[in-house]
Amino acid sequence: MRTLWAQLGSIMGSLMFLSAMLKSFPPFSLISDYLRVYTNRLTSRLSPYVRISISEYSGDRQAFSAIQTYLSDNSSRRANRLKGNFLRNTQNPLVLTMDDDEEISDAFHGINIWWVSVVKSHEMFLNLTFPKCHRDLITSQYLNHVIEEGKAIAARKRKIKLYTNLPGRGSILLTSTEWRDVLFEHPASFDTLALHPEKKEEIVKDLVKFKNGKDYYAKMGKPWKRGYLLYGPPGTGKSTMIAAMANFLNYDIYDLELTSVKNNMMLRKLLIGIERKSIIVIEDIDCSLNLTEKRKEKKKKEKKKPEEEDQDDDNCKVTLSGLLNFIDGIWSALGGERIIVFTTNYLDKLDPALIRRGRMDKHIELSYCCYEGFKVLAKNYLDVESHHLFGRIEGLLKETEMTPADVAENLMPKSMEEDNESCLKRLIEALEMAKEARSGKKKKEDEDEGNRQGQEI
Numbered sequence: 001m002r003t004l005w006a007q008l009g010s011i012m013g014s015l016m017f018l019s020a021m022l023k024s025f026p027p028f029s030l031i032s033d034y035l036r037v038y039t040n041r042l043t044s045r046l047s048p049y050v051r052i053s054i055s056e057y058s059g060d061r062q063a064f065s066a067i068q069t070y071l072s073d074n075s076s077r078r079a080n081r082l083k084g085n086f087l088r089n090t091q092n093p094l095v096l097t098m099d100d101d102e103e104i105s106d107a108f109h110g111i112n113i114w115w116v117s118v119v120k121s122h123e124m125f126l127n128l129t130f131p132k133c134h135r136d137l138i139t140s141q142y143l144n145h146v147i148e149e150g151k152a153i154a155a156r157k158r159k160i161k162l163y164t165n166l167p168g169r170g171s172i173l174l175t176s177t178e179w180r181d182v183l184f185e186h187p188a189s190f191d192t193l194a195l196h197p198e199k200k201e202e203i204v205k206d207l208v209k210f211k212n213g214k215d216y217y218a219k220m221g222k223p224w225k226r227g228y229l230l231y232g233p234p235g236t237g238k239s240t241m242i243a244a245m246a247n248f249l250n251y252d253i254y255d256l257e258l259t260s261v262k263n264n265m266m267l268r269k270l271l272i273g274i275e276r277k278s279i280i281v282i283e284d285i286d287c288s289l290n291l292t293e294k295r296k297e298k299k300k301k302e303k304k305k306p307e308e309e310d311q312d313d314d315n316c317k318v319t320l321s322g323l324l325n326f327i328d329g330i331w332s333a334l335g336g337e338r339i340i341v342f343t344t345n346y347l348d349k350l351d352p353a354l355i356r357r358g359r360m361d362k363h364i365e366l367s368y369c370c371y372e373g374f375k376v377l378a379k380n381y382l383d384v385e386s387h388h389l390f391g392r393i394e395g396l397l398k399e400t401e402m403t404p405a406d407v408a409e410n411l412m413p414k415s416m417e418e419d420n421e422s423c424l425k426r427l428i429e430a431l432e433m434a435k436e437a438r439s440g441k442k443k444k445e446d447e448d449e450g451n452r453q454g455q456e457i
């Protein structure tokens with residue numbers, strides 16, 4: 001049937017060609033225009049099919065690329081002619097898509113649908129043909145199905161990337177910085193994170209609420225973004241938590257090295273280059289800000305005027321106000337669905353303005369290893385869930401402070417032959433030493449305090 005219509009189409013095409021010929025003779029140009037309009041009308045009235053042409057510039061770019069993803073997924077299984085594109089930094093770099101003018105068929109509730117990809121004057125169109133009698137079903141349900149399915153396929157195939165800001169290519173003076181990406185393949189997950197289960201659950205719930213919160217944020221009239229402050233001693237899992245968050249949400253990570261950003265303008269430029277579904281990380285935020293504070297103190301001593309200060313700051317490094325603008329200025333709302341994470345080992349060194357609630361919505365303390373955390377590490381490293389030495393370790397963990405990084409280091413087998421018992425005993429030894437060192441330190445502090453009070457009397 002569709003072949004018959006194709007033949008009719010070619011007859012109509014010939015008529016149109018004739019009309020174009022006639023057009024070159026001025027007296028006939030009016031007639032030829034009428035001829036073209038009426039042949040078009042006649043074809044569409046008589047045809048039992050409808051054709052919808054969707055341009056890549058039709059407005060919703062995301063919907064168009066979702067349709068492309070859906071068709072590419074279908075075409076790589078069904079079409080005879082495919083286009084291959086190579087992607088950078090991926091494990092499976094070859095991506096197959098439908099070739100130009102290639103047709104693939106699809107079915108929805110028993111209705112046959114045909115798609116053709118066409119490129120005209122550098123513009124791509126996806127043409128969809130289906131029986132006229134199913135117009136409502138196809139335009140309402142089928143197209144939505146294609147877009148949603150395309151988005152789901154893209155999410156499943158999405159590989160997480162880690163972006164870092166590095167000096168721009170060709171920038172000899174290192175005055176500009178740009179994002180460079182590599183594939184992110186950190187295996188951390190909330191299951192392997194040594195953290196109290198209640199705390200873990202609270203964080204996971206918070207992340208889920210954020211990820212599904214598009215409508216909620218829109219209703220509140222707030223940009224779809226959230227700030228997390230992770231603080232605690234070195235080796236307590238702040239970086240590991242960020243990796244677990246990225247894997248859980250399937251978001252890219254933008255690791256912002258603030259000390260190599262020349263000024264506020266450059267910071268804004270970097271911000272604009274950040275895509276949706278991302279976690280922006282500034283590690284050791286206290287170190288980056290110290291530079292600013294020290295510079296301010298120096299300027300105060302040099303008795304500079306405020307205008308000079310601003311100018312100098314802009315020529316020098318990112319200022320506190322630039323950073324605040326980065327977090328909650330108008331630019332920061334672009335695209336939405338972004339998380340910003342600050343980490344620090346020294347919470348009290350930070351400017352309260354930077355971490356106030358609303359800016360850093362959730363403050364998460366990562367601390368020394370608790371018994372629950374140890375059990376996760378024992379499972380990760382030794383694949384053991386219970387052991388007669390666990391009780392001794394539980395008691396020692398309550399009496400001393402050891403970071404999950406140190407617990408992990410002691411648990412890790414040092415050779416293929418080393419058994420679980422020996423690894424657990426090494427941990428017990430290390431915990432006992434830490435306990436002794438701690439009580440020695442405490443004794444010394446008490447003595448010093450006693451001496452100080454004695455001198456005061």
Ligand SMILES: Nc1ncnc2c1ncn2[C@@H]1O[C@H](COP(=O)(O)OP(=O)(O)OP(=O)(O)O)[C@@H](O)[C@H]1O
Pocket residue numbers: 192193194195232233234235236237238239240241345366404405406408
């Ligand atoms: N909570 C944890 N759960 C699982 N592994 C952990 C945890 N904390 C630390 N580790 C282990 O210790 C290593 C160092 O941890 P990580 O880099 O995440 O700590 P950090 O708090 O970010 O340290 P720093 O403040 O020095 O950057 C990790 O590679 C991981 O193997």
